[in-house]
Structures are given as structure tokens and as C-alpha cells.
Amino acid sequence: MGITERKEREREEMRQLILEEALKLFLTNGFDKVSIRNIADKIEYSPATIYLYFKDKNELLFALHQRGFAKMVAEFQPLRLLSDPFEKLVEMGRSYIRFAVENPELFDLMFIMTAPMDKLDKEDWVEGDQAFGLLMQVVQECMDAGIFQKHDVQSTSMMIWSSIHGYTALFLRKRLGMFAECDVPVIMDDAFNLFCETLRKGL
Amino acid sequence: MGITERKEREREEMRQLILEEALKLFLTNGFDKVSIRNIADKIEYSPATIYLYFKDKNELLFALHQRGFAKMVAEFQPLRLLSDPFEKLVEMGRSYIRFAVENPELFDLMFIMTAPMDKLDKEDWVEGDQAFGLLMQVVQECMDAGIFQKHDVQSTSMMIWSSIHGYTALFLRKRLGMFAECDVPVIMDDAFNLFCETLRKGL
DNA sequence: TTGTTTGCTAAACACTGTTCAGTAAGTTTG
DNA sequence: CAAACTTACTGAACAGTGTTTAGCAAACAA
Numbered sequence: 001m002g003i004t005e006r007k008e009r010e011r012e013e014m015r016q017l018i019l020e021e022a023l024k025l026f027l028t029n030g031f032d033k034v035s036i037r038n039i040a041d042k043i044e045y046s047p048a049t050i051y052l053y054f055k056d057k058n059e060l061l062f063a064l065h066q067r068g069f070a071k072m073v074a075e076f077q078p079l080r081l082l083s084d085p086f087e088k089l090v091e092m093g094r095s096y097i098r099f100a101v102e103n104p105e106l107f108d109l110m111f112i113m114t115a116p117m118d119k120l121d122k123e124d125w126v127e128g129d130q131a132f133g134l135l136m137q138v139v140q141e142c143m144d145a146g147i148f149q150k151h152d153v154q155s156t157s158m159m160i161w162s163s164i165h166g167y168t169a170l171f172l173r174k175r176l177g178m179f180a181e182c183d184v185p186v187i188m189d190d191a192f193n194l195f196c197e198t199l200r201k202g203l
Numbered sequence: 204m205g206i207t208e209r210k211e212r213e214r215e216e217m218r219q220l221i222l223e224e225a226l227k228l229f230l231t232n233g234f235d236k237v238s239i240r241n242i243a244d245k246i247e248y249s250p251a252t253i254y255l256y257f258k259d260k261n262e263l264l265f266a267l268h269q270r271g272f273a274k275m276v277a278e279f280q281p282l283r284l285l286s287d288p289f290e291k292l293v294e295m296g297r298s299y300i301r302f303a304v305e306n307p308e309l310f311d312l313m314f315i316m317t318a319p320m321d322k323l324d325k326e327d328w329v330e331g332d333q334a335f336g337l338l339m340q341v342v343q344e345c346m347d348a349g350i351f352q353k354h355d356v357q358s359t360s361m362m363i364w365s366s367i368h369g370y371t372a373l374f375l376r377k378r379l380g381m382f383a384e385c386d387v388p389v390i391m392d393d394a395f396n397l398f399c400e401t402l403r404k405g406l
Numbered sequence: 407t408t409g410t411t412t413g414c415t416a417a418a419c420a421c422t423g424t425t426c427a428g429t430a431a432g433t434t435t436g
Numbered sequence: 437c438a439a440a441c442t443t444a445c446t447g448a449a450c451a452g453t454g455t456t457t458a459g460c461a462a463a464c465a466a
Contacts, residue, residue, distance in 0.1 A: 166369030190358035202405020
């Protein structure tokens, strides 16, 4: 009686197929220019079929949201090799910004869009929690190494995260129009370096 | 021949009426739950009429975007009275965060939503430029007073702005689900204070 | 070979932003 | 004043959206 198992497997494959094609469309056309009908066309099924695998569009978006976190955490792995904790922290920030600039649509989905965050349980936060845990770990190392004074790790990590996040949020949502377009990357880099320097001296 | 003048005036009044009612709807129902038809119902005109006064929905949103900046700059005025430049800076940050929390929809429109920023000219940035100028001024004062070292004012201001912005962006878009809901305000406040302290010591 | 379950879809519902032909009132001209 | 022109407005449509539901054919179980 392997039938139920096979059906279960086929169901999961279908879910992955939908997510795969949906992600491709979203990444090339942008999230608000892709409709359920577009995705249905791509996978050569009717739009209604998608609703047999996902409660609604937001649930589909949230599934991709999780994929985004997986990709991001993967990109953070190399910097585990760095030995100096502060250098590790700086590189982590740089990676965060790089990820945002190189994967604007994914980053948007993960940290800016309202859509996928409609109503979710505690268990939906494992990915985010994991990524934040990584940061807290490095901050703790900085404190243990005497580079930072001993403050509350959670608040300190939160301070650093949101500061770095600010750059990406303003940049991705094109709120830097007061600067000449060509200056923006330079200003952002200067600001980031200044932030790191300030942390080093002041924390 | 005051007829053309009267017509001009009536046209402007109509624009303001539309904006007024649109803003009311947006602020109570949220931006993505208000349609052109809703606004048309409220002002008791046909939906098509709105398109005689605004090119499209984004132009309407951008007009409100400007109103948001006016309100924000107005809320910044009181802190001009403070004499200590660093205190002024801290209070400015606090005001920014308070404005975001108390006017989430407006703040969203001003700094997070993509819709109103479709394609705009240099001249559309006067409000944003003005607000950023205010910040640069205070940062300059801090440097002149010897509280901060003399770095590039623009980069330093940008660093401070985006750091503060980060809190609001993550909070408003509900990306702090890894913390217990009741802890969030405390953590945010701790993080903000730590940031100010770090600036004071490290910049 | 029945009866039941499953997977899927066509069609509809209630929306959305936007356009355009047509109308009725206001304004200008003869 | 009457005719011509201008302006402000609207009803209806277009092309799209997310989502639901009734029904159908194939796969499975008895």
C-alpha cells in the first residue's frame, strides 16, 4: 500500500513545481506584476489548481519567503571561517547589504513586503530567528573578546541589525533621490564604514 | 475677467477635496484597501472625475506623500528650541520613530511604499531634501561643538538617518516576530538608546 | 464491476485601475 | 436673446485581479 505515500510525494512535487515557476516569474517580472493566472499558465494548469496547494497568494509568498532565508543563511556560511569576531561582524553586515542589492525581489519579500506576513504563528519564525541568532552569536563573541563592552546581547544585536537594515530599506525603496544617482553607492559605503568605525570605538 | 481665475480656484479646491477625503480613507482603512471607486463614492463624483484632477493613482498618492512630509517637518519644529546639539539630534531621532509609530500609514507612504515613487523629477524631492537638510544641520552643530569628530557631514547624516530608519522599517513591516510581542517596544527603546550612546562615544 | 474518492477545470463573482464616447451645463460670440 | 463653442462630468466598458464553486473524468477501493 505505497499509494498514499506516492500521492503524498506527488503532492509535494506539485507544490515545489508551483513555487519554482512562481519564483522565476517573480524574480524576472517583480512581485506585483505576477498574478495567479500567470503562474498557472507557466505550469500549464488552471488557476484554481494553485488553490488546491496553497490557501491563498500570501501562503505562496510566505513559502518563497522561507526560501529566501535559506539562500541568505547559505551566503552567510563562508564568513564563519573568519577568526576575528569584529571582522566577522563587519563582513556579515556587508553580506546583508550585498544580498539585498543582488536579490532585491527576494529581500523585499523577506523584509519589506507586507503581503506574506499577514498572520503567522511562532513556528513560522524559525528562519528569521535562526538568522538573528547568528548575529547575536557574533555580537557575543565581540563582547567576549573585549571589543565591545558587555551590554544586553539582544538589544545590541537589534541595534546593529536595524542600522544595517536601514541602508537597504531606503536604497531599495528609492528614497535617496536627494543625492545624485552616481553618488549613492559611495555615500552608502562611506556611511556603512563610518557605522562600523563608530561601533568599534563606541560600543 | 475673473472667470478663469475662479475656475482655477475651483479646480484647486476640487483637488484638495479629493486629497482630503482620500487621506481620510487611507488613514482609516489602509492604503491597499482603498480604491479610486471608494474615493469617488466619498466625494460623490464618478470615478472618472478623479482622473481629470490626477493623472493616475500614483500621482494622487504622491500628493499625499508631500502632505506627509509637511506634517513631519512641522512636528520637528519644537525641537529647534533645544540648545544642546546632541540632545537635539537624539530628540530628532525619537521624533522620527514616534512619527512612524503614530502615523504608520503616512510613514509607509513617505518612506516604504513603492507606489508613489514611480518616476519623479528632481523637483519632487524638495520635501525630502528639506528634512534631510535639517538633520545635516544638527549633525554639523554636533561637529562644531566638538561632540562628534569632523567627518563628512553628508555621509554621517546618512549613517544616522538610515540607522534610525531601520527600527521603524522593521517594526512597521512586522519583522520582529522573533521577540515576544510585549517586549518589542522595550527592545526597540533599549536599542535606540544604545545607538545614541554609541554615537556619543564613538563618532 | 460497481461505488467512492481524488485532481482538476470552466465559469463565475466581486473586485481593481483606467479610458472614452456622450451629455448637459457654463461661457463666449454674432 | 440665440447660436456656437468649451468645459466638467458620467455611464459603460476594457482588461485585468484574487478567489470560490459546481461538475467532470480518471484513479482507486470494494
